Each structure stands twice: as structure tokens, then as C-alpha cells.
Amino acid sequence: MSVLPQSDSPLSGVRVLDLTQIYQGPYAAFLMAMAGAEVIKVEPIGGERMRGPGGSATPMAFAMLNTNKKSITLDLKSSRGKELLLELVDEADVLLENFAVGTMDRLGIGWEQLKQRNPALIYATGTGYGLKGPDSDLLAMDHTIQAASGILSVTGDEGQPPMRAGGAPCDIMSGAHMYAGVLTALFARGNNPSTQGKGTRVEVSMLDSMYFTLSSELSAYHSGGKIPERNSRRTGGSACPYGRYECMDGWIALICVSDAQWARITQALDKPDWAGADRFKNAISRRKNEAEIEQALKEWAEPLSQADAFAKMRALKVPVAPVRNIEEVRTNPHMHASGMLSWINNRDLGEVVLANSPIQYESCERTPLTTFPRPGEHNAEVLQDWLGMDASDVEALVEEKVI
């Protein structure tokens, strides 16, 4: 680490070059920034494509994923731009990229080049399918990885077309693993005697990151020998009841994973005799008589408000939650109370909700959210601070269209 201010943020003093784009890599770099690292977003002149038209039209996703970073612009196709990157790499602890496999090598700034330059560098590459194996050259987006990883095959209804799981789970899942891999490598560089002071390349693919998500389906397949059908109603396990129930003004989701919970659910349903009934005595028997239970829950929920139904089951210590839409999530009082979400007055977007890191440490407060940088906003600051350039050096680089 080049700078070690006395700060209790875990990654205080760690210097990161973030060459990533879209969701996967930016999420990894965002997590580093929120843990206190100095993250420099390195963008093409004009900025990352995800910025869209910029200013007040900047996509919320860009704002969320790039807050608390600094931005420099750099033409990595020019020889002076490459040279500048190498000079920055000399000062960096970590470089992150998620270009298509081989792009950095073709630019002459791949891992083989960079590790010669700075053997202590942690170089993290986020890919769709990994660097090795017959599919490593395939282009990947969240949607196609949902297909390749099996997620689509189990989302939707039996006999119906495969459906997309909402959101971009493959991007974010692999971004979280990418961050984890960087930290593991940083730890090994600093603490493992046999790798002390040595950098490495960290590799994470979207495809690999999703495998464990299918743990339940892989279990059902192994034990039953039957390939799981699409079933967005419930998993193949025995938990019962397990479903979503429509109230007057919305839905609740509920799952029962113990006989004690079942006994409490029968209180809500006002069917005390069901608690001891033989046909409902355990998960397997409840599963066999699921239709009767589902009907009772449906009828129970119908005349209730969502808030009421949720409160009743919650009071009975049953795993239950309201099905929240995007607005309800964004303004969720619990997430605002815990500090995960905050209303921020952003200079470009106005009053918006931005999210903090999902990881908290008792030893330090949550890092306050700042804002996403404009393209090249920190050119002068970073080139001065990292490389000792002065204003005229920076101006010359602007004129040469290198930054």
C-alpha cells in the first residue's frame, strides 16, 4: 500500500484501478470503495457507456454502482495512454477489469505485461465463462448466463417456456465473488509467508458463481433421479406450506420449515384441530395434503390487507414477508433505519435513494455515500497525487486527447 492514513475503514490506504463496466466489475469495485479503498474508475474519454446521456439522465444503476469512486479518463489505445496506465499500475494494489476475454492482452496491458511491471499487483478479471475451457470465448450477459447456468430451466411453470429470474443475479453474484477474491489475494499478499509481497491474478466467472444457487434443485435431482421441472411455485423440497397468498391489496410469501411453525399457522387459520391431525403431522404428510392447506391459506388471506396478514403471521413467528415492489423496497423503513439505504441529494439526479455496502463491520461506521464522479473529474487530482504531475502536464495530456 502506498498511502496508509490512520483510518479504521478496513481497506484504508488500498489503491484500486477500476477498469470495469456495466454491473459485474463495478459492483466489486463499489464494495472496495465502501470498505475504504481509494477506487479510481478508469474510463474511456467520454465515459463508460453505461452512463448513457449522463447528467440528470444518468441511469440509477450507474449512480448506485459508481458512488464513492474517483474517475479518470484514459485512451488505452494510445501509446501514451498505455504508458500512463503502467505508471498508475506501479502505484496500485489492485486492478479490476471485465472486458471480453483477451481484450487487455490485445491492448498490450494484460496480466502478463502488468505483473512484469508490478509483481505485487492483484489483477482481478471478471468473465462470463472463465479464462479456460471450450466456452471461454462466448460473449455473456446476465440473460445468457441465466440460461447456461440452469436458472432459466427452473424458473417459470412446468410445461411452459423457461422464464427469466427478475434482476441481474449473475452479474451481482459474480461481482460479489470478484470482490471476495481480491480481498483473499490481498490477505495472502500481506499475511501468508509463502506469498508475502506477491500479487496474483484473481479470476471469477458469472457461470461458476451461479452453481451453488441451484443447491436445492441439485439435491432434488440427486435424491429423486428426476430432472427438476420448472416450478416457480415452490422448490422440490418438503417444506409445506410454501407459497404466495393474495390479500386484498397485495401478496404475502410464506414458508413453513418446522412442525412447530405449522402448529402456529393453524392458530392463524383458526383450525386448532389441524395442528394434531395425522394428515398434517409432518412436512411429508402436509406435502401430500398440500391442496387442502393451500386452499385454507388462500381463503384466510383473501379478506385481509397485506399488512394485516403479514403482521398476524409475523406475530406467530412464521417466516413470512410482504411481496414488495421496487418502490416499497427502495423506501423500505427497515433498510433506511439500518443505514443500508439513504436519501442522498445528488448534484446530477437530485433526491435519490442510494445503497451502501451489504457488509458491515462493528469496528467502523458505514462509509457515508458520496456521489458518482463525472468522466475524468479526478484527472488532475489523481495524476498529481499518484504520479506527481503538475497542472501543465495534465493540460498537455488533455490536448493530446490521452485523457
Next chain:
Amino acid sequence: MSVLPQSDSPLSGVRVLDLTQIYQGPYAAFLMAMAGAEVIKVEPIGGERMRGPGGSATPMAFAMLNTNKKSITLDLKSSRGKELLLELVDEADVLLENFAVGTMDRLGIGWEQLKQRNPALIYATGTGYGLKGPDSDLLAMDHTIQAASGILSVTGDEGQPPMRAGGAPCDIMSGAHMYAGVLTALFARGNNPSTQGKGTRVEVSMLDSMYFTLSSELSAYHSGGKIPERNSRRTGGSACPYGRYECMDGWIALICVSDAQWARITQALDKPDWAGADRFKNAISRRKNEAEIEQALKEWAEPLSQADAFAKMRALKVPVAPVRNIEEVRTNPHMHASGMLSWINNRDLGEVVLANSPIQYESCERTPLTTFPRPGEHNAEVLQDWLGMDASDVEALVEEKVI
């Protein structure tokens, strides 16, 4: 670290007590084991409930998530059991738990107690909703967090009931963040001058971990002002075409994110005039005329085999993938070639596919997969190695039903 063998595994010498259960915490501990840490799974006598009947009936998920760990049993409700845990904590770098909030405190072995005992300990707690905030006491399972986090609200079809995203994304996503948080804390303990030698509590919730997954939906909502409807066909963005197409024997998923890709898709469709056509000239115009494109892709795919359709689009450098079922994922040649998946002869399950860590380091080979332990299999080994007990000490603990 108590033991530092010369090994290039990043976490070689790191000692971990894994008190976790089900998917979330065990995934975090699995990632530690695969990065070279010594992970001791601490189970109730008889074993974690997720083992089910055990032996050849052990669920695949348990096998996947607990490979490469050692197991000890410990009755944490007995005073001798608690005492033993404290002695183990003296020797540990990390302790992980994902009990309901407050459980460890009630047992008298919560963070407040443990940090007195070992101020260098990293204590990681995985929760549903976090330790603070009005919903922190809510019981959580993947299904209810899909509801509370907004995933259900955008999975399924407009006007239809909310649907479950296949798999257990909330469990695995938060497990990955939990691992990342532990590594961040370990790094800070070893490398940050202001926290050198100090442990901390790391906290990750399932709810918080899912927020960024909805980046696209939050963007669409922010720019359009309209709460996104359920739409498992595509996101609200402008990428077009974007869909799944049925071939003779299966489906492919495809997404087009540039005009250059669109031009190549028109080659596959044998509609060269579409590349330059005004109504398809960019994503926004293609989106307006989506029905025509969808119809053409549907007709194109119908007479082809899935393998053919995939190969044709792949050759044209379009992001495309076959929609794989669980069996096709598990036996995927690419994932086996890359070393992510392996056939393992397991003493309890026979020939099975197990997965490695999605995180790879150039500086060391993938850790070979061993097997999941039987409950208490390493009682004698761990109590001897960590606490210096001899065989008769261990035997006495068995007789007292402490282990």
C-alpha cells in the same frame, strides 16, 4: 494465525470455526475451506439438521457445501460445551454463525462474550434482515427474502401472481458477501495500522445482499417513473432482440446489445435488408418493432436443433446460450474442463459431481475436493491439535455427552 505451513493457498494457516447451517453460512465457510483455511464445522451432537438421514441419503446440497471441512460435535447448551467452544475460540481466527438473531447471545457465547475472550477474533454473523432495524427479528428463508427484497415482484408475468426465481439466490448471494466480509476484516486485522491485531464483528444480511440485483429495475423505475411490472420475458431496458426461442429439442436464450450484433443476427435470419432498415436501425427502433423481430427469430429457431441454433449465433459473436437443465449443467463439458466441476468418488454418495470455488488464483492450483465429514469425525483430531487433549480426555467428553 496459529499454524503457518508453507503453502501457497491464500488462507493457509487460517483457523475457522463454522457454526453455520443450511446454505448461507456454510457457503461462506466452504469458500474459506477452498481457499486453504482449516475449517472446523461445529455441529450439535447428531449433526446439522441439513444432513437429513445422513449416509447415502445425505442431500447433495449438504455434500456440496460442506466438502473440505472437518467436523466436531459440541453441545453448546452444556456448560462444558460452552467452555470448550471458548477454548477453541482462543485458537481461532474466524467464527461464523447464522443462527436467528440473538441466539448466540442467549447461549452466552455471543460477540460480546467472545471478543472479551479473543480480541483478535473475526466474528461473522449471517442474518435475514440484519442486527438493527425494525425487521431484524423476522425469521427469514430464501423464499421470504425473495419477497421482501423485490425479486418476486419482478419475476413472472404482468397481471399474473408473483413467481419465485429458481434456486436460492438470497442464501448464496449473502453467503458470498459473508465470505467477502470475513476476508476484508482479516485483511484489516493484518494490514491496517489502525486496526492491526484487532478483530471485529462482520454482519451481512440476505435482504441487503439482494438490493443491487435489481439495478436494471431501479434504473427503469427512476427514468420512467413507473413501477416495473413483472416481466420474465425481458427487462425494461432497450436491448432488442432479447428473448428465449424454442428449437426442435430445447430453447436458446439470446440478447443483442449493439447494432453490430444486430447486423450479424440478420445474417443468421437471412434477412440482409434488415441490417440497414430504418425501423431496426438502433435498439430503440428495434424495440418499437419488436414483434416482427420476435416472430422472425421464432420461425428461425423452430426447425433447428438447439445445438445448431446455438452454434450459428455463437459463430456470429452474438451473446447466446442454450437453456440448460440441471443435468446439462452438472455434466457441462466446459465446467468440467475448467475444473469448476469434478466427478468425485464419495465414500457415502458414490460417484457424484461436486463443485469447486468460483474464485481462482493464478498463484495456486484449485484446491482438490475431498469429502464432507461425518458428524464429529474430527473430534479427536481437532481437540488434540487445537487444545492438546489426549485420547482419554476426548473419551470422557463423549461419555459426558458434551461432544
